[in-house]
Amino acid sequence: MSLAVSVVEGVTEVPAGEWDALVDPNDPFLEHAFLAALERSRSVGARAGWQPRFVLAREGPALVGAVPLYLKANSYGEFIFDWSWANAALRSGLPYYPKLVAAVPFTPVTGSRLLVRPGVARQPVLAALIAGMREVADDEHASSIHVLFCPEDEAEALAGADFRHRLSMQFHWVNRAEPYRDFDDFLGAFRSRNRKQVRKERATAAGHGLRLATLEGAALGPAEWTALERFYDSNTDKHGSPAYLTPEFFALLRTELAHRVVATFAYRGDVPVAGTLNFERGQHLYGRYWGCLEERDMLHFELCYYRLIERAIEKGHRRFEAGAQGEHKLKRGLDPALTHSAHWIRDPDFGQAVRRFIAEEAQMVRREVAEYQALSPYRRAGELAE
Numbered sequence: 001m002s003l004a005v006s007v008v009e010g011v012t013e014v015p016a017g018e019w020d021a022l023v024d025p026n027d028p029f030l031e032h033a034f035l036a037a038l039e040r041s042r043s044v045g046a047r048a049g050w051q052p053r054f055v056l057a058r059e060g061p062a063l064v065g066a067v068p069l070y071l072k073a074n075s076y077g078e079f080i081f082d083w084s085w086a087n088a089a090l091r092s093g094l095p096y097y098p099k100l101v102a103a104v105p106f107t108p109v110t111g112s113r114l115l116v117r118p119g120v121a122r123q124p125v126l127a128a129l130i131a132g133m134r135e136v137a138d139d140e141h142a143s144s145i146h147v148l149f150c151p152e153d154e155a156e157a158l159a160g161a162d163f164r165h166r167l168s169m170q171f172h173w174v175n176r177a178e179p180y181r182d183f184d185d186f187l188g189a190f191r192s193r194n195r196k197q198v199r200k201e202r203a204t205a206a207g208h209g210l211r212l213a214t215l216e217g218a219a220l221g222p223a224e225w226t227a228l229e230r231f232y233d234s235n236t237d238k239h240g241s242p243a244y245l246t247p248e249f250f251a252l253l254r255t256e257l258a259h260r261v262v263a264t265f266a267y268r269g270d271v272p273v274a275g276t277l278n279f280e281r282g283q284h285l286y287g288r289y290w291g292c293l294e295e296r297d298m299l300h301f302e303l304c305y306y307r308l309i310e311r312a313i314e315k316g317h318r319r320f321e322a323g324a325q326g327e328h329k330l331k332r333g334l335d336p337a338l339t340h341s342a343h344w345i346r347d348p349d350f351g352q353a354v355r356r357f358i359a360e361e362a363q364m365v366r367r368e369v370a371e372y373q374a375l376s377p378y379r380r381a382g383e384l385a386e
Contacts, residue, residue, distance in 0.1 A: 001124045003057050003064070005132040010052040011035040011068070018063040022115035026282035026319075028260045029104040030111055035068065037256055038105060041248035048244055049074045050105045053140070055132035057125055065125035066115045067133060068104065071140055073097045077244055079108035079324045080148045080168060080341045085354060089143070094347055096143050100136060103148040106244050108170070108324040109286055110339055113150045114157075130161045137346070145344040158342035164351070166341045166358045167365045171327075171334035173309055173320040180313045183306070186333065194331060194377030198306070205302035210266040210273065214307050217258030225254050227272035228263060231291020262311060264303040268294065276303050285312050287322040305332045327372070336372040338365070
């Protein structure tokens with residue numbers, strides 16, 4: 001293949017049809033519309049510390065590969081934490097920033113980061129994209145490249161190009177081979193005590209005098225769209241987190257991305273007082289943002305997990321991911337799952353230290369996954385229903 005590699009300062013410089021031809025049909029976050037909404041709303045850019053440096057590979061005029069790459073002067077909004085690396089570099093007198101991150105900003109969701117158009121020879125495109133990232137690192141004097149929440153096979157491919165394969169963990173719901181018929185069928189796979197706990201929690205959430213609803217984006221009215229933005233702002237304030245998503249993003253969410261939105265709400269009368277913003281595409285559903293104006297027992301579990309698992313079962317989805325961290329998800333039917341990233345470090349001595357850290361951390365992560373699996377609410381193979 002004769003490939004030409006170039007760098008552009010945002011997905012808005014690429015025709016939407018060309019870009020979307022590279023994207024997995026189950027991934028709503030790598031779609032042109034989502035990434036463009038982040039750029040057009042100034043949710044990414046110099047203000048947020050996420051400056052696009054997208055790598056493109058073309059065969060003739062055809063776009064055959066791309067990397068959503070960002071230049072960063074901090075480590076905020078990534079969810080694969082490297083603050084200890086930055087501090088160690090500082091103590092060693094090494095500059096850690098700027099660095100490059102291949103990821104969807106503020107979105108801890110697994111998806112391809114080295115995008116290759118289906119039907120094209122994959123290995124030459126991967127090699128061109130990796131070389132392109134290294135060229136950007138040289139041009140920007142970046143200390144490192146971090147490919148976050150990539151599939152395992154992508155992390156392994158990068159490991160062959162001097163990247164370090166790092167493990168982390170999340171909790172995911174995965175439909176069984178013979179899909180669940182409904183929520184009761186799903187609970188039937190639980191041990192009795194765990195099944196009773198879920199039913200008790202759902203009854204508590206339903207007993208607050210609130211009206212609960214799950215709505216697609218097309219069914220949301222002005223009150224619901226306003227509430228989703230308000231919930232986001234209130235939750236970032238509550239936790240002291242940066243509010244990356246601007247009011248302009250929420251305006252674009254309504255006009256450009258509503259077809260990907262699923263929201264759960266609790267209403268006091270006609271007023272939304274709690275809810276979640278989620279994204280759906282193909283056979284996958286992703287929980288992203290929760291917020292509330294009224295604190296009520298078990299309402300978080302009902303709106304963030306149970307209603308969305310119910311939605312996933314109803315639609316025949318294969319996967320529901322509810323975001324980063326949170327061991328409380330385990331008893332609600334989300335199992336521990338390994339997530340993957342890959343890291344290239346310019347300084348060889350510092351790179352060796354990072355390699356040792358990653359190897360030790362991987363042992364700990366695997367032990368943690370095994371311990372959580374032992375606490376799963378699901379009945380073991382051969383264990384009789386109670």
